[in-house]
Amino acid sequence: MDRPVRIAFVGCGSVMSGPYTNLARRLRERGEVELVAACDVKPDRAAFVRSELGIERFTTDYTEVINADDVDAVLVLTSMPEHGPITRAALEAGKHVLVEKPMAVTLPEAQDLLALAARSPGHLVCAPHVVLSPTYQAIWRHIQRGDIGPIHLARARYGWSGPWWGQWFYQSGGGPLFDLGVYNLTTLTGLIGPARRVTAMAGTAIPERKVDGELMRVEVEDNFQITVDFGDARFGTVTTGFSMQAYRGPAVELYGGTGTIQMMGDDWAPEGYELWRNDHGAWEIHRDQDPHWPWTDGLRHLVDCIRHDREPLIRPEHAYHVLEIMIKAIESAREGRTLTIDSTFTPPTFDTGTEAADAHLVHDPSH
Ligand SMILES: NC(=O)c1ccc[n+]([C@@H]2O[C@H](COP(=O)([O-])OP(=O)(O)OC[C@H]3O[C@@H](n4cnc5c(N)ncnc54)[C@H](O)[C@@H]3O)[C@@H](O)[C@H]2O)c1
Structure with missing residues (x-):
């Protein structure tokens, strides 16, 4: 075009x-x-x-x-x-x-x-467009290059105290899992692969809220602890809620056979990543390659794909898979059982690049 x-x-x-x-x-x-x-x-x-x-x-x-x-x-x-x-x-x-x-x-x-x-x-x-962030893609490349070995465990979290606008956030079809946990699940499935099963605990921690200036009853769960089974003894957890006031830990932690990698900040606004490799024996602190990366970047990407006649990297099958995990996490919490995930998808892939091109260490004087 x-x-x-x-x-x-x-x-x-x-x-x-x-x-x-x-x-x-x-x-x-x-x-x-x-x-x-x-x-x-x-x-x-x-x-x-x-x-x-x-x-x-x-x-x-x-x-x-x-x-x-x-x-x-x-x-x-x-x-x-x-x-x-x-x-x-x-x-x-x-x-x-x-x-x-x-x-x-x-x-x-x-x-x-x-x-x-x-x-x-x-x-x-x-949305969410997390797979487009430079930090996500750098982490993906480390995993592909085998820098932390096969992933065994993962943890992710995203939460805050919740919106004071839009009563729909607290009504049927809303809630923090669709609004916030969706980022973590998109990141984990993008980096690890499709999920096989989910089990969750969820509840309404704050049953009344003032939203748009009115006191309202919260109709949905606002507090979640979710465990995802990726098969082959690989497990991840997601902590999300309109119930969290502040945090300083990593957004995402990935524990592999020979190392660990963790995304700092939030996965919708990464602040770089930290990498441990057994054979290096030290933590490497990588700053964000584009601190101005906007979480709305899917719009730029869509426009780019339309103008240059390319297929988007963000696939609806991924969004569908994440939606199935979320809906089944809610069902799992309500029914007290583990549920099987039926859908699957192919995670987006990127140029694997080189270690040198990725080396944005905070002490590197050239940056
Ligand atoms: N607020 C955030 O920080 C944030 C961040 C990332 C993503 N999102 C997502 O963006 C979406 C919107 O969130 P928001 O915070 O802007 O909500 P909001 O309530 O502020 O805005 C939603 C708007 O949609 C309008 N609307 C509702 N039904 C409509 C219809 N049938 N036709 C036309 N307009 C209609 C409403 O009148 C309202 O102005 C949600 O899916 C949310 O999860 C929000």
Whole structure:
């Protein structure tokens, strides 16, 4: 495509008005996108998109933007229960779609999206976009080169005290697993491979919250401890909740037969990684190769794939697999049993590179 990709936003709330707006502006400055239309069920969002992005075309009916002839790609940035139906309609209209996580809130809806994406002309890119981060890819390369040996155990965590906006975060189809744990599960399955079984404990730690200025009952589990079986005696845990105030430990820890690698920061905002190799006998501290990497990077990637006619690295089968783990983790916790994961996927691969190209040690004077 030798013209800018024409983008429409559906859902103009918190995530659209900050992080996606910033990246969309940068892509527009580079001549890669045109921002042509926006939709939100709240009519007052029209003023924001006009003043901040210069988008004049605003509607409260998403079918208007997804059926518009002058829209190439739709960004679905709504509350979670709306992701599935809007993504489906946009794919059916032949558009490229970026959908925030999770791709849908039920497996049948997500299965439909997979089938539709396979036969639709548009790409389907599902958040989270963690596999695009330079730190994730550096860790992937160390694993591929055998630097820590075969992975035996893993731990990941992501949580915070929870949003004070959007009551839907605490209602059916919301919750911290879909919102936060999804990053950890995408990272672990991307680096280790597909999961075979899941078992979880979950509960509602904080049953009442003030959200959008109103006291509300929390209808979903807000506190999770999940164990994932990757087969061949390989196990991972994910700790997530709207129940965590602060932390300083690694986001992800991977324990291999000859070493350990751990991602610092959060997997949606990595701060480099630390590597132990038995044969080196010391911790190597690698800073982040791009501290400005934005977690919205899937938008740049989608635009790049459309303009250069490439298949996205972020695959809907991966998002579906993670959704199955999440839904079965919730079921497992409610029923008190371990559940089998039926789906599988092929993790994304990258250029394996060289040790030297990866050497971004903090004490390296050339950086
Ligand atoms: N807030 C964050 O920090 C963050 C970070 C990463 C990803 N996300 C994801 O982004 C998505 C949105 O989160 P948010 O925090 O922006 O939520 P939000 O509640 O602030 O915004 C969602 C917006 O979608 C609109 N909406 C709902 N149904 C709609 C429909 N049918 N048509 C058009 N608009 C509709 C709402 O009116 C609202 O303005 C979620 O999937 C969330 O998990 C959020």
